[in-house]
Amino acid sequence: MTQSRTPVWHRFWIALWLLVLLASGMYCGERIIRGAAFESNILGLIPPQDEGQMNLHTGITKDFEKRFVILLSHPDPGQGTALAKALKMQLAQQSLLSMDSADQSTLAGLGDFFKPYRHQLLAAQMREKLQHKDVESLATTVVNDLYNPVSGFRLYPFADDPFNLGGAWLQSVFPEAARFRGTDIPSLQTDGRTWHLISGQVQGSPFDLANQQALSTVLDDFGAQPGQQENGTTLLFSGLVFHATEASRIARFEISTVGSGSLLGIFLLVTMVFRSRRALTAIAFTLASSTLLALAITFAVFERVHLVTLALGTTLLGLAVDYCFHFLIKYRVNADALVAGRLIRKGLLISAGTSIAAYLIQLFSPFPGLQQLAVFIAAGLVGACGAVLVLSLCFHEMPSPGFKRWLGFFPARVQPAYARLSNYRAPLYCLLVALLPLLAAYLYWQGNNDDIRLLNTSSQNLLDSERQVQQLLGGIDPQRYWVVEGDDQQQILERTEMLVAVIDDGNANPASVQAITAMVPSLATQKADHTLIAAKLYGPDGALVVMCARLQSDCSHWQSLPADFNEDLIPARIPTALASQFPPLALTDKHHTIVLQRQGTALSQQSLDSLAQMPGVTYVDQVQGLSATLAAFRAEVSILLGVFLAVFALACLVFYDRRGLVVLVCVLVSMLGSLALSSSGGATLFHILALLLVMGLTVDTAVFYLELGLDGETWLASTLASLTSILAFGLLALSQVPLLHHFGSVVFFGLLCAWLITPLLFQLAGGNPIPAHTGCKS
Amino acid sequence: MNIRLCLPVLLACLSMAVLPVAVFGNEASASFPVDLVPQLRQIHQLEGSFEQTRHISVLSLPLRSSGQFTYRQEEGIVWRTLEPVASTVRISPEQGVVIVDDSGNQQPVAASELIGGIFLGIFSADFSRLNDYFAIEKQPVDTAHDSRHWRLQLTPLQAGLADHLQAVEIRGAELVEAITLREANGDRTEIVFKADKIVGKPD
Known part of the structure; x- marks a missing residue:
C-alpha cells in the first residue's frame, strides 16, 4: 500500500473502513471481556412452542435443569461404596457444585407438616381397602402387623396413627423411594448389581462453562466416562450439565477443526498460486474484516453468540476469501487495483447480494440458531465485500512470479476437456433433460425426515x-x-x-x-376421606374398637x-x-x-x-409436536425457496436473456444434485435451508462467469473460491452433530456440482458467454 | 443430544429416593471386628422356635407371640407366627421381606430392608451387612457360669435412624439366643430363640 499515490477520497474510504473495523474490534473485545458473550445452550436452537406450554417447560427447566445424577456400580458392593464416597467427596470440594446428602430434615419436615392432616389423606390402595373391607379384616391386618417382627415404613408412631395411614400415604406419593438402601451413599439393587447414587446440582446454569468445567475436571481426574467399565466399575451419567458439556466440547472441537482447516487450506492455496506476502496480507485483511464485522453485528443484534453459530460460521472463512480471490487475480492480470475493482464490482455485488439474500431468508426460519447464523454470515459477507472494495483503492503493482502457469491451466487442460465433452452436445442435453426429473423423482422417493433427533448433540454413549x-x-x-x-x-x-x-x-x-x-x-376428596376414616376406623363400630x-x-x-x-x-x-x-x-x-x-x-x-x-x-x-413443527417449517421454507427460485429465474431472464437460462440450469443442477447426494435418509429442514446457500454460491460462480467471462482468470478465481468453501463445508459435513452434518454435506456437494458443472454448461451454451473485457489481459 | 431428552434427566433426579435416605440414611462404620465373638458358629441351616414379647407404650399389656422359624443360607428365613395369630413372613436377600397369606400370595413389605438385614445377619451369624447402619460394640456380660456368652449393642449411626430406633441388643454364645429392639418412643421388642436343628457351614 503506497499512501503517497492514493487520492484523498480513496484515503477517506480507507480510513472510514479502518475506523469501522477498529470500532468493531473494540466492541467485540468489550463484550468478550465483560463475559457471558457466548452460550452453548442447545435449547436456544429450538423454536419456542406456544406460550402456555413454554411457561410450563420453563417451570420444569428453571427448577430442575441444574440437577445431575451419577450411578456407580462395582462387582464388590463394598468397594463400590468406597469409590462412590471418594467421588462424591471430590465433587463436594468444588465450590460450584452442591451435593445431595442424607438430609433428615426432609422427612421430619414432611411428617410434621402433614401430621394435622393424617386423618384426611389416603393412599388410593388404602382408600379402596377402607371402602371394601370389613372392620374385622382391617383390625386383623393391624393386629397381625403388631405381632409381626418385620413391619414396613411408618411415618407416625403406632400411638399417633395405629392404622399407619401416614406411612401408606407417603409411600404412594414417593413410590420409587422404597427401592433405595438409605445409606450415606444411597444404593439400589437390580439384576444382581448394586448401583450407588451420587446426585447434586450445579450452582448456576448447566450451560455455564465454569460449571461444566467444575464437574468435568473431577470426573476426568476420576477417570470417569459414561458407560465406562474399568476395573469392573461402571458409571452412568444423567443430567443436562453432562449433555451441555458434551455439546460445548463438540462445538469447540468443530470450531477449531473447521476454522484451522479452512485457514490452512487458504494459506496453502494462496502461497501456491500467488506466492506473495501481499496476497496473504490481502486475504488476512479480508478475513479479519469479515470476522470482525460478523461478530460485532451479531453481538449487536443478539445478546450472546451461540457456539453452534460459530461452528457453522467458521465456513464464512471459505466464503469471504472468494471475493478476494477474484480481485487478486484480476489485479495480477491487470496490474491495477482500481481496474480490477471496477471489473469485479458488478459481479461482486450481484454475487454477494444473492448470497446475503439467501442467508437473510433464514431470518424467517423459526430457529433462533439459524437466525443468528444468517446475521453472522450476511454481516461477514458485507465485511468481505467492503474489504475487497477497500483493497482496490489501496493496492498497487504486484510482482507475479510463476502466476501465468496457473492462468494457463484452464486453457491448456480444463477448457479442452470441457470442449471435448461439449462435442457430445445432444447426448448431454438428453442426459440433462432426463437427469433433472430423475433427481426430482429420487428425492420424492426418499421422502422427508422430521425426526427430532436431528437436533441431537450428544454422543451415543451419553444417550x-x-x-x-x-x-x-x-x-x-x-x-x-x-x-x-x-x-x-x-x-x-x-x-x-x-x-x-x-x-x-x-x-x-x-x-x-x-x-x-x-x-x-x-x-x-380430603373431606370424603376424613368421613370414611372417621366412620370405618374410629367410629363406634369401627376397626379401632375391634383392634382394642x-x-x-x-x-x-x-x-x-x-x-x-x-x-x-x-x-x-x-x-x-x-x-x-x-x-x-x-x-x-x-x-x-x-x-x-x-x-x-x-x-x-x-x-x-x-x-x-x-x-x-x-x-x-412433545415428540410429536416438535416433529410436526419441524415438518411445518420444512414445508414453509420449501415454499419460500420455490418462490425465491421463481423470482430469481425471472430476474435472470430479464437481466441476462438467454444467458440467464444457463445460470438457472446451473442452479437447478447444483441444488438437485446436492440434495440427492446428501439426503439418503430423507430431506430435512436443514437440507432445505442449506439449499438456499447452495443457490447463492452457485449464482456466485455463474454470475462471475457471466460478468467476467469463462476464461483462465475467472476459472482460477472460481476454483480457488470453490476449493476453500468446499474444504470448509466438507469439514463441517464430518460433524457429529446431525444439524451441522446435513448443512455441511448439502453445501459441500452443491459447491462441488457448481464448480464442475457450471463451466460445462457454459461451454454447452456456446463457450465463453460474453466477450472478454477490454481490461482483461488474459 | 435429543434436546428434549434433557427433561427426563431433570425429572429422573426428582423422582429418585429422598425418603429412604431420610429414613435409613447413615454413615458406614469401620468393619465389624469378627474376633469380638469368635465363638459364634457360622450357620448354614437352622430350625427352631421363638418367643416374642412386644411392649408398646400405649398398650397396657405386652403382646406375646410364639412360633417357629427356619433358616437356609440359600433361601433366607421363613418366620411363622403360630400364637396368638397365624402369619408367615419370608425374608431373603433377593426379595427382601414379604408377607405370605393363607393362599400363598406374597405381599412385599416396603422399606423393610434394614430390619430384614438385621434378621439375616443374626441368623447367618454374619454381622458385616449391618456395618452400614450401626456402630457395633461388645458389652460386658456375667460370664461366671459360662464364659462363652457375649452381648453386642448396635447403635444407629445416623440421626434419622436414631429418631426411630434407639438400639439393638444381641445376646448369645455359639448361636444368637436373643435380640432386643428398643425404639425411640419407648416401645421394646424382645425375641428369644431356641434352636432345634443346626447345620454349620462346611469348613
Whole structure:
C-alpha cells in the first residue's frame, strides 16, 4: 500500500473502513471481556412452542435443569461404596457444585407438616381397602402387623396413627423411594448389581462453562466416562450439565477443526498460486474484516453468540476469501487495483447480494440458531465485500512470479476437456433433460425426515447412559404429559383426580403418573376421606374398637381421634422446601397443573378416548409436536425457496436473456444434485435451508462467469473460491452433530456440482458467454 | 443430544429416593471386628422356635407371640407366627421381606430392608451387612457360669435412624439366643430363640 499515490477520497474510504473495523474490534473485545458473550445452550436452537406450554417447560427447566445424577456400580458392593464416597467427596470440594446428602430434615419436615392432616389423606390402595373391607379384616391386618417382627415404613408412631395411614400415604406419593438402601451413599439393587447414587446440582446454569468445567475436571481426574467399565466399575451419567458439556466440547472441537482447516487450506492455496506476502496480507485483511464485522453485528443484534453459530460460521472463512480471490487475480492480470475493482464490482455485488439474500431468508426460519447464523454470515459477507472494495483503492503493482502457469491451466487442460465433452452436445442435453426429473423423482422417493433427533448433540454413549439411569430410577417421561386447566385450584385438583382415576383404570401400574393430587388432594376428596376414616376406623363400630378388644386395651389413648376436618391443606400452603421434593407441586400455578407420566406407560384407546372428552385436560406429546413443527417449517421454507427460485429465474431472464437460462440450469443442477447426494435418509429442514446457500454460491460462480467471462482468470478465481468453501463445508459435513452434518454435506456437494458443472454448461451454451473485457489481459 | 431428552434427566433426579435416605440414611462404620465373638458358629441351616414379647407404650399389656422359624443360607428365613395369630413372613436377600397369606400370595413389605438385614445377619451369624447402619460394640456380660456368652449393642449411626430406633441388643454364645429392639418412643421388642436343628457351614 503506497499512501503517497492514493487520492484523498480513496484515503477517506480507507480510513472510514479502518475506523469501522477498529470500532468493531473494540466492541467485540468489550463484550468478550465483560463475559457471558457466548452460550452453548442447545435449547436456544429450538423454536419456542406456544406460550402456555413454554411457561410450563420453563417451570420444569428453571427448577430442575441444574440437577445431575451419577450411578456407580462395582462387582464388590463394598468397594463400590468406597469409590462412590471418594467421588462424591471430590465433587463436594468444588465450590460450584452442591451435593445431595442424607438430609433428615426432609422427612421430619414432611411428617410434621402433614401430621394435622393424617386423618384426611389416603393412599388410593388404602382408600379402596377402607371402602371394601370389613372392620374385622382391617383390625386383623393391624393386629397381625403388631405381632409381626418385620413391619414396613411408618411415618407416625403406632400411638399417633395405629392404622399407619401416614406411612401408606407417603409411600404412594414417593413410590420409587422404597427401592433405595438409605445409606450415606444411597444404593439400589437390580439384576444382581448394586448401583450407588451420587446426585447434586450445579450452582448456576448447566450451560455455564465454569460449571461444566467444575464437574468435568473431577470426573476426568476420576477417570470417569459414561458407560465406562474399568476395573469392573461402571458409571452412568444423567443430567443436562453432562449433555451441555458434551455439546460445548463438540462445538469447540468443530470450531477449531473447521476454522484451522479452512485457514490452512487458504494459506496453502494462496502461497501456491500467488506466492506473495501481499496476497496473504490481502486475504488476512479480508478475513479479519469479515470476522470482525460478523461478530460485532451479531453481538449487536443478539445478546450472546451461540457456539453452534460459530461452528457453522467458521465456513464464512471459505466464503469471504472468494471475493478476494477474484480481485487478486484480476489485479495480477491487470496490474491495477482500481481496474480490477471496477471489473469485479458488478459481479461482486450481484454475487454477494444473492448470497446475503439467501442467508437473510433464514431470518424467517423459526430457529433462533439459524437466525443468528444468517446475521453472522450476511454481516461477514458485507465485511468481505467492503474489504475487497477497500483493497482496490489501496493496492498497487504486484510482482507475479510463476502466476501465468496457473492462468494457463484452464486453457491448456480444463477448457479442452470441457470442449471435448461439449462435442457430445445432444447426448448431454438428453442426459440433462432426463437427469433433472430423475433427481426430482429420487428425492420424492426418499421422502422427508422430521425426526427430532436431528437436533441431537450428544454422543451415543451419553444417550445410552441417560436411558439406563432413567430405567433404573424409574424416570418420568417429559415428552408426554397432561396439562389440566381450571378456573381455580380446587377445580384443577378435582379435574386432576378424575384424570388420574381414568389413567389408573386403564393401566396395570397404579403409579404410572405423578400428579399433585397424590400429595394435595382436592378438599372434596380430603373431606370424603376424613368421613370414611372417621366412620370405618374410629367410629363406634369401627376397626379401632375391634383392634382394642383383641389387644385387650381400653382404647383410651385414641379417644380424641380423628381430629376435626382441617381445610387448610391446599397447594399454596405447602412449604417451599417440601414442594421442591415433589415436581407436580412446582408445576402448578393458579390455573394450570401438569400431570407427569412415567416412562413406558401405555394407555388403551378406550382410556385415551375418555381423556379426550374431559374438560380442561390437554394431552401434550412433545415428540410429536416438535416433529410436526419441524415438518411445518420444512414445508414453509420449501415454499419460500420455490418462490425465491421463481423470482430469481425471472430476474435472470430479464437481466441476462438467454444467458440467464444457463445460470438457472446451473442452479437447478447444483441444488438437485446436492440434495440427492446428501439426503439418503430423507430431506430435512436443514437440507432445505442449506439449499438456499447452495443457490447463492452457485449464482456466485455463474454470475462471475457471466460478468467476467469463462476464461483462465475467472476459472482460477472460481476454483480457488470453490476449493476453500468446499474444504470448509466438507469439514463441517464430518460433524457429529446431525444439524451441522446435513448443512455441511448439502453445501459441500452443491459447491462441488457448481464448480464442475457450471463451466460445462457454459461451454454447452456456446463457450465463453460474453466477450472478454477490454481490461482483461488474459 | 435429543434436546428434549434433557427433561427426563431433570425429572429422573426428582423422582429418585429422598425418603429412604431420610429414613435409613447413615454413615458406614469401620468393619465389624469378627474376633469380638469368635465363638459364634457360622450357620448354614437352622430350625427352631421363638418367643416374642412386644411392649408398646400405649398398650397396657405386652403382646406375646410364639412360633417357629427356619433358616437356609440359600433361601433366607421363613418366620411363622403360630400364637396368638397365624402369619408367615419370608425374608431373603433377593426379595427382601414379604408377607405370605393363607393362599400363598406374597405381599412385599416396603422399606423393610434394614430390619430384614438385621434378621439375616443374626441368623447367618454374619454381622458385616449391618456395618452400614450401626456402630457395633461388645458389652460386658456375667460370664461366671459360662464364659462363652457375649452381648453386642448396635447403635444407629445416623440421626434419622436414631429418631426411630434407639438400639439393638444381641445376646448369645455359639448361636444368637436373643435380640432386643428398643425404639425411640419407648416401645421394646424382645425375641428369644431356641434352636432345634443346626447345620454349620462346611469348613
